[in-house]
Amino acid sequence: MKDFQSNLSSVVRLNIGGKKFCTTVDTLTREPDSMLAVMFSGRHTLTQDSDKGYVFVDRDGKHFRHILNWLRDAVVPTLEESQYSELLREAEYYQLLGLIEEIHAVLNKRKEVDEFHTELTRTDIIKCIQSEKVRFRGVNLSGLDLSKLDLSYVDFSHACLKKVFFPRANLQCAKFRDVDAEASIFLNATLRECEFTGANLRGALLAGACLQSANLQDACLVDSSFCGADLRTAHLQNADLTNANLEGAVLEGANLKGAKLYNANLKGANLQRAYLSHLNLRHTQLEGARLDGANLLGAIR
Structure with a gap:
């Protein structure tokens, strides 16, 4: 098994519910209290596909690119309200507290705008x-x-x-x-x-x-x-x-x-x-x- 934590800049290949992504350990561990940071902390053994080296996560990969972009740039994407609900569910699963707070802030702001x-x-x-x-x-x-x-x-x-x-x-x-x-x-x-x-x-x-x-x-x-x-x-x-x-x-x-x-x-x-x-x-x-x-x-x- 590869020790991901030994090299923060090492490339990590992820298979999120069938969708493939490439990123780095440094990106995945930006929020130290998140589930992703724990997964790639080196304290846990991760099973990889023997042929292509992808780490499989059994989640819908529809919004995972937004998860990665949040970790990279701390930017919340512009989405429809129903999509924010979906992204919020994923953020809660990965325990990304910063993203959860920002999504709630965006939704509250939209409510204020709609009200007035x-x-x-x-x-x-x-x-x-x-x-x-x-x-x-x-x-x-x-x-x-x-x-x-x-x-x-x-x-x-x-x-x-x-x-x-x-x-x-x-x-x-x-x-x-x-x-x-x-x-x-x-x-x-x-x-x-x-x-x-x-x-x-x-x-x-x-x-x-x-x-x-x-x-x-x-x-x-x-x-x-x-x-x-x-x-x-x-x-x-x-x-x-x-x-x-x-x-x-x-x-x-x-x-x-x-x-x-x-x-x-x-x-x-x-x-x-x-x-x-x-x-x-x-x-x-x-x-x-x-x-x-x-x-x-x-x-x-």
């Missing part, structure tokens, strides 16, 4: 809004920059608007019913009379936005920021404002019936004539808030 893959571009949006009745119902616009555009009266209902950039956009009377707008930015946007019924605005930034008479009933506003926003006569019934920041916001005449305000920040907010009946305000920060004329019947403070 948009169906339209900013240019497409601009072309669309030139028509009178614009609808983006159910469309994925995640990650788009739609700042400063006139999107008034546009129907975004049921759309995916994650991390969309809306600063200073005119969204007056736009419909956002049941949208997923998590972490989107509406900084200083005009949202007068908009409809956000049932919308997910978790972590959204609406500081300085004009939301007069906007409908946010049943919306998820957890961890969102409305600092300095104008929410006069806004409808916030049953909205979840847990950990929301409304410091300095104007909520004069707003209806917060059934809203969740646990740990919400309402410091300096204007709550004149706001409807706060039977709300639990015990864990709400109200320092400096204006409450004259507010309906606090049955509220817990």
Whole structure:
């Protein structure tokens, strides 16, 4: 039997499930904890074909060239997702931990790209809004920059608007019913009379936005920021404002019936004539808030 480890540059002939490969001991032992490194460490006796000197491994050889190229150059090939699954299975068999980690990294990156893959571009949006009745119902616009555009009266209902950039956009009377707008930015946007019924605005930034008479009933506003926003006569019934920041916001005449305000920040907010009946305000920060004329019947403070 040949002592492979005695010469790292020696050529090794491999028969992987019927496919023939030639490489060196140095390549096969690049990852010292792998099964290949153990096989060719010199500590094990390997059976070779008596005629041609090939070491046989009973595995599918379809992706073994990628295994060798990884060991040579530490490069992950570009493959279809189903092929990555096959390569991952081989990498696990040969216990190539570095390749396993890189394949998972590639697959995770692809998932992130797919999640935020948009169906339209900013240019497409601009072309669309030139028509009178614009609808983006159910469309994925995640990650788009739609700042400063006139999107008034546009129907975004049921759309995916994650991390969309809306600063200073005119969204007056736009419909956002049941949208997923998590972490989107509406900084200083005009949202007068908009409809956000049932919308997910978790972590959204609406500081300085004009939301007069906007409908946010049943919306998820957890961890969102409305600092300095104008929410006069806004409808916030049953909205979840847990950990929301409304410091300095104007909520004069707003209806917060059934809203969740646990740990919400309402410091300096204007709550004149706001409807706060039977709300639990015990864990709400109200320092400096204006409450004259507010309906606090049955509220817990």
